[in-house]
Amino acid sequence: MTLPGFPDAAPLDGLFGGLLIGLAAALMLLGAGRIAGVSGIVGRAFGINDSGMSPSSAWMFVIGLPLGAGLVALLKGRLDPEFMPLPVLAVAGVIVGFGARLGSGCTSGHGVCGVSRFSQRSIVATLTFMAAGIATVALMGAFA
Template identity: 85%
Template sequence: MMLPGFPEAAPLAGLAGGLLIGLAAALMLLGAGRVTGVSGIVGRAFGINDSGMSWSSAWTFVIGLPLGAFLVATLKGGFEPEFVPLPLLAVAGVLVGFGARLGSGCTSGHGVCGVSRLSQRSLVATATFMIAGIATVAVMGAL
C-alpha cells in the first residue's frame, strides 16, 4: 500500500538512501576509525567538542550533507524549497542539540553505528527515538 502523496519509487529511494548511509558509516569507521555521529562531527566543526576528527574533515562532512541533498534534488529535476521562520528554526536547532547532548549522541550515531555494534546505550536510545517519533506522528495525525 502506498501512502498518499508519496511516489511509487519511495521504497527504492529509501533503500538506496539506507545503503548509502550504511556505506558512508562503514567507510568512516574503516577509514578514520570513527563512528559516524553527525552531532559529534558538527560539534567538532564548530569547536564544541573534540570528536577525534580534524577540523577540516568535520567541515567537509558538514558541507557535504546539504550539498549532496541539493545535488540529488537538482539531478531529479529540481525542488521547491519551503522556508521556515528563522526563530522557529533556531528553537528547533537548540532542542535537537540539547537532545543529542542529553542522549550522548544523535540518531545517526546511535541508530546506524551503535545498534550495529549492539551497544546497550544505543539500543535504548534508538528505541526512545522510535517511540517518540511514533507518538509524535500519532498525535499530529489525530490533530
C-alpha cells in the same frame, strides 16, 4: 510505486538512501577509525567537543550534508526552496542538537553505528527516539 500519502516517496529511494548511509558509516569506521555520529562531528566543527576529527574535515562533512541532499533533490526534480522557512529550520536544528547532546548521540551514532555494534546504550536510545517519533506523528495526525 509510491507510498500512500507520500506521492513523491518511492520505496527504492529509501532503500538507496539507507544503503548510502550504511556505506558512509562503514567507510568512516574503516577509513578514519571513528563512528559516524553526526552530532559529534557537528560539535567538533563548532569546537564543542573533540570527535577525533580535524575541524576542517568536520566542516567539510557538515557542509556536505545539505549540499548532497540538495544535489540529489535537484537531480530528481524535487527541490522546493519554499519547503520550510530558514528560521524554523534553524530553531529545529538547535532543538535537535540539544536532544542529541542530552542523549549522548544522535540517530546516526546510536541508530546506525551503535545498534550495529549491539551497544545496549544505543539500543535503548534508538528505541526511545523511535517511540518519541512515533508518538509525535500520531499526535500530529490526531490534530490534523
